[in-house]
Amino acid sequence: MLEHGGRLRAASLRFGIPLADWLDLSTGIAPYGWSLPDIPPAAWTRLPEQDDGLESAACDYYGVDSLLPVAGSQAAIQALPRLRRNARVGLFAPAYAEHAAAWSREGHHLLTIGEVDIERELERLDVLLLVNPNNPTGRRFAPEQLLAWHARLAARGGWLLVDEAFIDCTPQHSLAAYSERPGLIVLRSFGKFFGLAGIRLGFVLAQQGLLERLAELLGPWTVSGPARAVATALLQDQAGQRVQRQRLLVDGERLGELLREHGLPPSGGCALFHWIACERAAGLHDFLAGHGILTRLFDNPTSLRFGLPADEPGWQRLELALQVFTKESA
Amino acid sequence: MLEHGGRLRAASLRFGIPLADWLDLSTGIAPYGWSLPDIPPAAWTRLPEQDDGLESAACDYYGVDSLLPVAGSQAAIQALPRLRRNARVGLFAPAYAEHAAAWSREGHHLLTIGEVDIERELERLDVLLLVNPNNPTGRRFAPEQLLAWHARLAARGGWLLVDEAFIDCTPQHSLAAYSERPGLIVLRSFGKFFGLAGIRLGFVLAQQGLLERLAELLGPWTVSGPARAVATALLQDQAGQRVQRQRLLVDGERLGELLREHGLPPSGGCALFHWIACERAAGLHDFLAGHGILTRLFDNPTSLRFGLPADEPGWQRLELALQVFTKESA
Numbered sequence: 001m002l003e004h005g006g007r008l009r010a011a012s013l014r015f016g017i018p019l020a021d022w023l024d025l026s027t028g029i030a031p032y033g034w035s036l037p038d039i040p041p042a043a044w045t046r047l048p049e050q051d052d053g054l055e056s057a058a059c060d061y062y063g064v065d066s067l068l069p070v071a072g073s074q075a076a077i078q079a080l081p082r083l084r085r086n087a088r089v090g091l092f093a094p095a096y097a098e099h100a101a102a103w104s105r106e107g108h109h110l111l112t113i114g115e116v117d118i119e120r121e122l123e124r125l126d127v128l129l130l131v132n133p134n135n136p137t138g139r140r141f142a143p144e145q146l147l148a149w150h151a152r153l154a155a156r157g158g159w160l161l162v163d164e165a166f167i168d169c170t171p172q173h174s175l176a177a178y179s180e181r182p183g184l185i186v187l188r189s190f191g192k193f194f195g196l197a198g199i200r201l202g203f204v205l206a207q208q209g210l211l212e213r214l215a216e217l218l219g220p221w222t223v224s225g226p227a228r229a230v231a232t233a234l235l236q237d238q239a240g241q242r243v244q245r246q247r248l249l250v251d252g253e254r255l256g257e258l259l260r261e262h263g264l265p266p267s268g269g270c271a272l273f274h275w276i277a278c279e280r281a282a283g284l285h286d287f288l289a290g291h292g293i294l295t296r297l298f299d300n301p302t303s304l305r306f307g308l309p310a311d312e313p314g315w316q317r318l319e320l321a322l323q324v325f326t327k328e329s330a
Numbered sequence: 331m332l333e334h335g336g337r338l339r340a341a342s343l344r345f346g347i348p349l350a351d352w353l354d355l356s357t358g359i360a361p362y363g364w365s366l367p368d369i370p371p372a373a374w375t376r377l378p379e380q381d382d383g384l385e386s387a388a389c390d391y392y393g394v395d396s397l398l399p400v401a402g403s404q405a406a407i408q409a410l411p412r413l414r415r416n417a418r419v420g421l422f423a424p425a426y427a428e429h430a431a432a433w434s435r436e437g438h439h440l441l442t443i444g445e446v447d448i449e450r451e452l453e454r455l456d457v458l459l460l461v462n463p464n465n466p467t468g469r470r471f472a473p474e475q476l477l478a479w480h481a482r483l484a485a486r487g488g489w490l491l492v493d494e495a496f497i498d499c500t501p502q503h504s505l506a507a508y509s510e511r512p513g514l515i516v517l518r519s520f521g522k523f524f525g526l527a528g529i530r531l532g533f534v535l536a537q538q539g540l541l542e543r544l545a546e547l548l549g550p551w552t553v554s555g556p557a558r559a560v561a562t563a564l565l566q567d568q569a570g571q572r573v574q575r576q577r578l579l580v581d582g583e584r585l586g587e588l589l590r591e592h593g594l595p596p597s598g599g600c601a602l603f604h605w606i607a608c609e610r611a612a613g614l615h616d617f618l619a620g621h622g623i624l625t626r627l628f629d630n631p632t633s634l635r636f637g638l639p640a641d642e643p644g645w646q647r648l649e650l651a652l653q654v655f656t657k658e659s660a
Binding site: 004005006007008009024027029031033036042043044045046047048049051052071072074075077078098102105195196197198199200216217218219220221222223224225226227230 | 334335336337338339354357359361363366372373374375376377378379381382401402404405407408428432435525526527528529530546547548549550551552553554555556557560
């Protein structure tokens with residue numbers, strides 16, 4: 001299993017700080033969200049059924065005619081490489097590591113490519129895979145650029161696979177509206193924007209035929225009844241979504257500003273996280289962890305990802321720790 | 331996708347009876363269970379963590395030292411065939427159809443075998459797969475018999491795969507206690523006995539090495555946070571489990587008796603369902619559906635599975651419908 005953010009129990013053991021005393025900034029998940037709607041008892045007691053309203057609520061939210069709910073976009077990440085054989089897969093890197101692991105596991109040929117190489121490598125690829133905005137770097141790709149790459153790939157039967165896990169605050173950058181084009185696959189995460197990472201729900205947006213093949217691989221009843229009920233309500237709550245989007249955008253700006261003020265200008269980011277690539281990343285990670293603040297450390301390049309604090313005490317705690325770090329390392 | 335029980339919406343459309351007016355006996359899921367424990371908000375908002383108590387509660391309940399929680403035993407059914415190549419797989423049939431579909435999908439060679447053939451075929455098999463008690467026939471295999479078959483398979487690197495989805499009322503028949511033996515894999519369903527089919531939770535009991543390979547295929551965070559929290563509490567509720575087991579056993583007997591009284595002696599069954607193989611199955615299915623009672627019809631052999639009514643009005647409604655059927659078909 002790969003290393004991920006959110007492993008608070010492991011951090012609690014390692015740094016000897018009780019679970020309840022941590023400020024967890026190690027994920028890019030919205031730290032606040034909705035009060036949960038009532039869940040009908042039948043959502044727990046009965047097998048989930050497909051025509052319960054989730055699919056249509058999600059189609060409205062994403063602006064598409066068809067999609068496949070999956071038990072977290074992770075489930076799609078694991079399964080999509082099984083729909084091709086012996087593909088040359090270009091991964092824009094550094095990025096969410098589960099993509100590379102999944103394509104390798106299925107025996108595909110992986111090329112890790114930087115941005116400047118995409119144009120040159122594209123003709124040799126069967127699949128181009130990128131995260132937009134990218135995790136952890138925050139790099140954004142313009143839809144026009146992505147569609148141009150997609151057209152070249154699709155002309156040869158190739159795929160453009162775009163993981164839009166962090167795009168809900170900037171839906172104007174999404175390729176959702178184009179996802180019925182052959183060879184374009186868009187992954188969306190439900191839990192990150194809606195602040196419900198435990199729900200295990202994501203969506204695959206693609207041509208109907210591909211969705212059917214994927215559904216066959218994943219089998220029936222992949223998403224729990226309570227998840228379906230909660231998501232159906234939240235996907236319809238447009239007013240709540242506007243509030244959430246605005247709040248995350250403001251907090252994302254605030255986080256970037258806070259880091260800059262303490263001599264740690266983000267190398268990139270989006271509403272849900274900021275990312276700092278610097279030599280001091282490992283030291284800063286351990287310093288913050290010693291103060292009960294968990295961030296996510298990456299190697300290659302050495303870098304740190306900060307998620308958003310949930311509330312004012314969290315912001316103050318982060319600011320105070322950064323002040324001490326700045327002073328001590330001055 | 332294969333046909334399954336629990337598809338009340340489809341039945342509602344087909345027979346023109348509103349959703350709320352049905353008595354659904356089409357699954358083998360306990361129709362009553364627990365009042366849900368409080369779910370901590372973090373179960374919804376945070377990524378599920380492995381060391382939250384679910385695994386240890388489940389190990390206690392099943393009497394094992396290691397297991398893997400999965401998003402319904404269906405998730406394991408889909409994935410297990412990917413852990414072998416070109417196996418000769420004997421399926422005891424008729425049985426839950428998803429097993430055959432999953433092994434076929436991965437290119438294995440399937441033999442559907444009846445009970446009398448198992449002894450003869452065993453030497454030619456790499457994998458013997460059966461459901462105990464079997465769904466829908468209710469056939470039970472004695473643990474000693476299964477362990478003897480397992481020993482012969484394991485000696486050649488083969489597997490015995492036992493789906494114990496319906497065994498919780500008769501745990502004395504389970505192979506759970508032996509599941510660390512190489513080549514023995516036991517699947518357990520959480521939702522059926524606990525009456526929570528929407529929760530999507532099951533467990534794989536097997537040798538640690540096999541569990542690790544399976545976990546790698548399935549990826550991280552397969553089970554939702556709320557499911558983990560609810561199941562952890564219910565798996566520890568031994569008093570509640572005793573009440574549930576007793577109630578299901580009594581109701582299972584009552585269902586068998588009711589069918590016998592109306593000239594429909596079950597061909598087999600267990601606490602959670604009874605099964606009638608007879609020429610009249612299709613006619614009886616449609617007659618009951620016309621009265622808003624959904625059962626599960628099988629072909630090959632033509633047969634009908636009845637789950638348990640949830641309450642006294644349900645029992646009376648079923649009895650009345652059977653009385654009318656008996657009179658009309660006399």
